[in-house]
Amino acid sequence: MFPSELFSARTLVLLNAPLKHPRSLxxxxxxxxxxxxxxxxxxxxxKHSRRTRRRRRADPARNELVSSSLESAQQCLFNQxxxxxxxxxxxxxxxxxxFKDFARESFRFTLFKWAEELDSLGRIQYLFDCYEQAxxxxxxxxxxxxxxxxxxxxxxxxxxxxxxxxxxxxxRPDYPEARENFYRVANWLVERxxxxxxxxxxxxxxxxxxIQKAVQKGCNTVLDIGTGTGILGMCAKKAGAAxxxxxxxSKTMYELACEVVxxxxxxxxxKILHMKSLEMEVPKDIPHRVSLVVTETVDAGLFGEGxxxxxxxxxxxxxxxxxxxxxxxxxxxxxxxxxPAGATVFGMxxxxxxxxxxHRLCVTKVGGLSMAAAGELHSxxxxxxxxxxxxxxYTTERLSRLPGGYKPLTEPFTALNIDFNNVQELEGLSSRExxxxxxxxxxxGELDALAVWFQLHLDEENSLSTGPQEDTCWEQxxxxxxxxxxxxxxxxxxxxVEVSCRDAYLRLCSxxxxxxxxKISLDKLxxxxxxxxxxxxxxxxxxxLACLQTDQSQARDFCMLECSEMALLNNQDYHQSFCTALxxxxxxxxxxxxxxxxxxxxxxxxxxxxxxxxxFYVLDVSEGFSLLSLIAASQGHVKAFSSVEKKKxxxxxxxxxxxxxxxxxxxxxxxxxxEDEQGMLQRPSREKLWSAIILDCVETCGLIRQKLMEKxxxxxxxxxxxxxxxxxxxxxxxMLVESETLLxxxxxxxxxxxxxxxxxxxxxxxxxxxxxxxxxxxxECRHLSESVELFVLNLMDANANYINREVKVQATSAGxxxxxxxxxxxxxxxxxxxxxxxxxSHWKQAAVVLQQPLEVRAGEWVRLAVKLHKSTISILAHIExxxxxxx
Numbered sequence: 001m002f003p004s005e006l007f008s009a010r011t012l013v014l015l016n017a018p019l020k021h022p023r024s025l026x027x028x029x030x031x032x033x034x035x036x037x038x039x040x041x042x043x044x045x046x047k048h049s050r051r052t053r054r055r056r057r058a059d060p061a062r063n064e065l066v067s068s069s070l071e072s073a074q075q076c077l078f079n080q081x082x083x084x085x086x087x088x089x090x091x092x093x094x095x096x097x098x099f100k101d102f103a104r105e106s107f108r109f110t111l112f113k114w115a116e117e118l119d120s121l122g123r124i125q126y127l128f129d130c131y132e133q134a135x136x137x138x139x140x141x142x143x144x145x146x147x148x149x150x151x152x153x154x155x156x157x158x159x160x161x162x163x164x165x166x167x168x169x170x171x172r173p174d175y176p177e178a179r180e181n182f183y184r185v186a187n188w189l190v191e192r193x194x195x196x197x198x199x200x201x202x203x204x205x206x207x208x209x210x211i212q213k214a215v216q217k218g219c220n221t222v223l224d225i226g227t228g229t230g231i232l233g234m235c236a237k238k239a240g241a242a243x244x245x246x247x248x249x250s251k252t253m254y255e256l257a258c259e260v261v262x263x264x265x266x267x268x269x270x271k272i273l274h275m276k277s278l279e280m281e282v283p284k285d286i287p288h289r290v291s292l293v294v295t296e297t298v299d300a301g302l303f304g305e306g307x308x309x310x311x312x313x314x315x316x317x318x319x320x321x322x323x324x325x326x327x328x329x330x331x332x333x334x335x336x337x338x339x340p341a342g343a344t345v346f347g348m349x350x351x352x353x354x355x356x357x358x359h360r361l362c363v364t365k366v367g368g369l370s371m372a373a374a375g376e377l378h379s380x381x382x383x384x385x386x387x388x389x390x391x392x393x394y395t396t397e398r399l400s401r402l403p404g405g406y407k408p409l410t411e412p413f414t415a416l417n418i419d420f421n422n423v424q425e426l427e428g429l430s431s432r433e434x435x436x437x438x439x440x441x442x443x444x445g446e447l448d449a450l451a452v453w454f455q456l457h458l459d460e461e462n463s464l465s466t467g468p469q470e471d472t473c474w475e476q477x478x479x480x481x482x483x484x485x486x487x488x489x490x491x492x493x494x495x496x497v498e499v500s501c502r503d504a505y506l507r508l509c510s511x512x513x514x515x516x517x518x519k520i521s522l523d524k525l526x527x528x529x530x531x532x533x534x535x536x537x538x539x540x541x542x543x544x545l546a547c548l549q550t551d552q553s554q555a556r557d558f559c560m561l562e563c564s565e566m567a568l569l570n571n572q573d574y575h576q577s578f579c580t581a582l583x584x585x586x587x588x589x590x591x592x593x594x595x596x597x598x599x600x601x602x603x604x605x606x607x608x609x610x611x612x613x614x615x616f617y618v619l620d621v622s623e624g625f626s627l628l629s630l631i632a633a634s635q636g637h638v639k640a641f642s643s644v645e646k647k648k649x650x651x652x653x654x655x656x657x658x659x660x661x662x663x664x665x666x667x668x669x670x671x672x673x674x675e676d677e678q679g680m681l682q683r684p685s686r687e688k689l690w691s692a693i694i695l696d697c698v699e700t701c702g703l704i705r706q707k708l709m710e711k712x713x714x715x716x717x718x719x720x721x722x723x724x725x726x727x728x729x730x731x732x733x734x735m736l737v738e739s740e741t742l743l744x745x746x747x748x749x750x751x752x753x754x755x756x757x758x759x760x761x762x763x764x765x766x767x768x769x770x771x772x773x774x775x776x777x778x779x780e781c782r783h784l785s786e787s788v789e790l791f792v793l794n795l796m797d798a799n800a801n802y803i804n805r806e807v808k809v810q811a812t813s814a815g816x817x818x819x820x821x822x823x824x825x826x827x828x829x830x831x832x833x834x835x836x837x838x839x840x841s842h843w844k845q846a847a848v849v850l851q852q853p854l855e856v857r858a859g860e861w862v863r864l865a866v867k868l869h870k871s872t873i874s875i876l877a878h879i880e881x882x883x884x885x886x887x
Contacts, residue, residue: 066096070103077106082114086130093137100137107134108143115151127151142171146178153181158188159251180872183768189252190766192745194228196473198763199744203464203473204755208235210339210458211294215239219292219337223247223318225277225310226297230257233270234757236294245286247273259762278313289320294339300396300466301477301506302343302418302454308426308504311338315423322421338420340456345416346467347452347508349495351445352406355397357570358563359449359480367575367631373659374652375557378482379566383509393507395563396475399451399468401778403839409447409489410439415499415508434500438514441493446486447522450497450508452477479508487522489513557655559648564700565625567842574834574842578726579631581828582618582692585724586635589616589691592722615639616691617684619670623696623705625649630656632692633666641670643680681714689720695795697730698824698836701772702846704730704793704871712795725795727826732791732873733837734822736862738815738853739781742771746849769848769874776821776837776845784817784856785809790866791873807864808880817854817862820875821847848875 073088089107093100111134118127131148138144149164162185168178197203211232215222220242224233227246237244244266248254254274261270273285282289293314297305315322319336356362359379364371381395399406415437419425453466453476466474481487489495494514500507513520561569568574618640620629629642630653644650650669657667670680683689693715699705715725743749747767748760788809794800811817823837823845836843854877856862861880866873 062095066092066099069095070099073110074106077110080113082110082117085110086114090133090137097137104138104141107137108141111144112147115147119151124155140171142168142175142178145171146175146181149178149181149185153185158185161185162189162252176869176872180870183770186766186768187772189250190256190763192771193473194763195747195767196745198229198231198748198754198759200473204231206458206462206464207232207294207296207339208239208755210462211235211292212239213459213461214292214337214339215241221288221290222292222294223277223286223290223314225293225295225314226305227257227272228253228296229759229763230260230270230272231754231757231759232294232296233257233272234261234264234266235755236292237266237269238756241292243290244270245273245290246270247275247277247280249274249276256762256766260757260759263758263762277310277318280318282318286318289318289336291320291334291336292339293319293336296340298343298454298456299477300475301394301452302345303501303504303506304394306504307420308429308501311420312423312426314338315426322423340458341421341460342417342419342457343454344414344457345418345452345454345506346412347415347450347497348412349409349439349441349447349489349497349510350399350406350449350451351409352399352402352448353404354402355406355478355480356446356448356486358567360482360486360566362570363572366569366572366627367579367634369627369630369634369656369660371656373655375559375655377559377561377566377569377652379480379563380560381478381480381563382482383479383507391560393505394452394477394479397451397478398475401775403775403777406451407443407445409441409443409445410495411442413437413439413497415452415497416501416506429501430504432501434498437497437499439495439497441489441491441495444488444490447481447489447495447510448486449481450479450510452479452506452508477506479510481510481522483522487513490515559652561625561649564842569625569627571840571842573838573840575627575631577828577832577834578628578694581726581832582628582632583635584829584832585692586616586638589722590637614688615666617641617688618692618694619643619681619684619690620694621670621680621696621711622694625652626694626696627653627656628694629653629667630660630662632694633657633662634660638691639666639668641668641684643670645669645671681711681718683718689723690715690718691720691723692726693718693723694726697727697795697826698843700843702774702823702836702844703770703772704868704873706871708871709793709795709801713798716796716798724829727828727834728794728796728830729827730793730795731789731825731827732793732822732866733787733825734790734820734864734875735783735787736785736809736811736817736856737779737781737783737819737821737847739779739818739847741780742819742847742849743853746771767851769851770846770872771819771849772844772846774821774845774847776823776847777839779821781819781821782813782815784811784813784815785862786812790822790864790875791868793868803868805866807866809862809864811856811858811860811862814858815856817850817856817877819847819849820864820877821845822873848873850877854879 069088069091073085073092076082076085076088089103089110093103093107111130114130115127118124118130128151131144131151134144135141135148145164145168149161149168152164153161162182165178165182165185168175169182172178212235215236216239220240222233222236222241222244224230224236224244224246227233227248230246233244233246246257248257251274254272257272258267261267261272273280275285280286293311295307295310297307297310299305315336320334321336323335323337359381361371361374361377380391381393382391383393418429451468453468453474456464458464466472466476468476495510496512496514498509498511510522512522616638618629618632618638620626620632620640621643622628625644626642629640632638633640642653644653653667654664657664681693695708695711695715697705697708712725719725747764748754754760788807790807791805792800823835825833825835827833835841837845854862856879863878863880865876
């Protein structure tokens with residue numbers, strides 16, 4: 001049965017009427033709709049022509065077909081046959097568009113339910129075909145547009161999803177679902193570094209100077225590869241280039257660049273192509289070869305955005321030949337060149353607890369469980385000798401913002417030099433011999449990673465550095481070291497690092513240590529139980545050498561976890577809190593059972609005896625890899641169900657169960673018992689309810705998980721008497737801060753144009769009010785207040801919840817309120833809680849950034865209007881003494 005609240009009153013009248021002959025049903029519909037709708041081809045102005053009278057004449061066969069199809073659609077909907085109902089609605093609305101408004105809500109409901117079925121069956125193309133048919137009927141329906149965008153976004157089509165969300169917002173600017181979805185996709189399409197980069201005046205000026213100098217020396221035809229906002233192409237045109245071309249693969253950034261170029265009066269003089277540079281040809285896409293290529297298609301690891309492949313293709317197909325001798329220096333219009341001209345890559349070995357806990361297991365026990373049998377667990381970031389598609393050679397971090405900081409274990413070293421104006425060098429990069437570099441260790445510490453950055457040489461005079469000490473928009477590339485228990489480097493050691501460029505990725509790998517004349521292979525130690533430190537140097541060396549004979553059976557027990565999953569596994573406070581709360585609940589339920597048995601002693605019944613004899617059922621629906629089901633099963637008299645889906649991760653849980661003496665009968669994998677992930681929250685069996693349901697409430701990025709309250713509402717219905725949802729309550733805390741960094745990463749700042757170009761109004765369309773993945777402990781900011789409770793979400797008691805709340809906060813210091821960072825205290829019960837702010841937390845924090853900073857004096861009160869809509873927090877702030885409200 002479909003929910004009646006999704007249908008309009010008129011639809012309900014029709015559905016509740018007794019079914020009659022189709023013709024009489026159609027007559028009833030016609031009479032009902034007559035006051036509200038005009039039939040096709042009628043006019044408010046009376047016309048008495050013969051032609052008009054013919055148009056008004058009803059077509060009985062057509063009316064009967066519409067009537068019977070509408071009746072069939074409603075009957076199929078009643079029977080939950082959504083596919084057939086959808087087909088009938090399409091027929092009715094195409095034959096009789098007059099019923100569009102009348103049937104809109106029921107048509108939407110049918111479409112969404114049918115789309116759910118198609119999605120679960122994997123019939124994705126048919127799903128999108130149905131949405132296209134629906135949008136032909138309702139091209140301006142913001143709900144259908146938004147739903148189409150949600151499906152596209154979930155399947156990875158972010159550019160296309162953004163278009164549908166944007167159109168839904170144009171149709172209805174106050175539509176909260178579309179607005180939140182647009183913010184979500186904006187984070188993917190226009191990453192925050194775009195704003196930081198455009199606010200980096202030093203970087204912009206250096207690129208402008210290098211381009212201006214090249215154009216003045218004769219490079220008058222220019223191609224901007226990966227144009228982004230179009231700023232580098234516009235710099236070339238402003239410098240006097242005769243012809244400027246640009247290409248951009250992202251549809252969103254391409255459309256943005258077109259708007260920016262047009263707004264700056266250059267749409268007729270800069271040709272922008274929506275394509276990869278690798279697909280460009282002369283004369284098909286540009287009329288002839290160019291004399292200058294400008295690009296910044298580099299990532300933190302220099303080559304990760306494909307600059308090598310792009311430049312090799314450009315030299316062969318798009319650029320004039322390079323300058324070959326000094327005598328050609330004055331004739332640059334006949335030769336080609338690239339900005340940047342080249343790069344130098346630097347690196348150093350570091351000790352860093354924050355990196356360590358995100359990439360390998362650092363603990364021996366988790367929630368009372370021994371992890372000895374877990375096998376080799378580490379992140380998918382590895383320069384393995386046998387890489388696969390699931391592995392990345394490096395990740396990225398801003399070393400200056402890592403909680404706990406880092407310790408350099410070696411001096412910085414030069415890993416690589418590359419000349420982008422030498423095509424032979426570019427082509428030979430992947431086939432270069434592996435370079436071995438020996439690095440003297442300068443201080444003792446545990447080897448956690450190699451940190452890498454580079455200097456980009458724009459020309460002979462201008463360069464940019466991405467080093468950890470620079471005030472830059474760039475992060476550093478991190479190559480983590482994986483081993484069972486780490487390796488401590490000591491002064492007088494030499495760390496041997498291999499540098500290569502296989503697959504056009506820069507790869508750095510710590511392979512060995514020279515100690516007291518002996519070479520210790522770190523590759524072999526990764527599968528060993530090599531100790532972190534041994535007070536006896538000879539014993540330590542012997543232990544290390546003995547590790548070369550490592551049993552290979554352990555290497556086979558390998559499982560890859562996401563970086564966030566590794567950090568979660570290393571969060572001992574989190575798991576111990578769950579262990580304590582679960583033990584407390586199970587103990588309470590056991591006492592309750594015993595009391596029921598005593599109470600029924602005089603009237604014994606099989607139901608009570610059966611209920612107390614059967615185990616307590618616990619369901620863990622955490623996202624990704626979770627040990628909580630195993631921790632529950634370890635409490636005894638518990639049958640735990642895990643939502644872990646990947647086979648290798650299930651094998652890890654089975655190994656840990658066996659090694660911790662937990663019967664496999666007490667651990668099941670819930671998704672193996674359900675048809676699809678959508679039906680995860682349901683009864684364990686017809687006779688049983690859950691004693692506990694564990695929900696994953698907070699995303700790693702610092703936001704409340706989507707549809708959390710809906711899941712909690714369903715979970716409450718599935719609990720036995722006395723059962724609990726974990727967590728039971730979430731309290732949101734926040735603080736007023738002044739942070740220039742958050743402003744620079746949220747929007748292009750200031751009233752002045754960027755390098756004289758009007759870019760801010762266009763890129764700032766993608767400003768989002770909430771920033772995620774923040775480390776509040778290292779965020780550059782001034783605290784302007786104490787922390788304060790902002791909001792409470794009660795997962796056990798729906799009546800205790802609210803949507804809006806006003807909070808008064810007193811400023812403790814004068815300054816500009818630019819943002820309100822927030823975090824959570826997650827209450828497993830009234831006494832046991834976990835904070836997402838602690839240094840051991842696997843969660844990051846988030847912050848609402850005010851569009852207009854708010855000046856505040858010490859002692860003044862600030863009123864915060866906090867709102868929760870579908871798990872999304874928004875905050876409006878204003879000073880108590882001033883009436884205006886700023887977001």
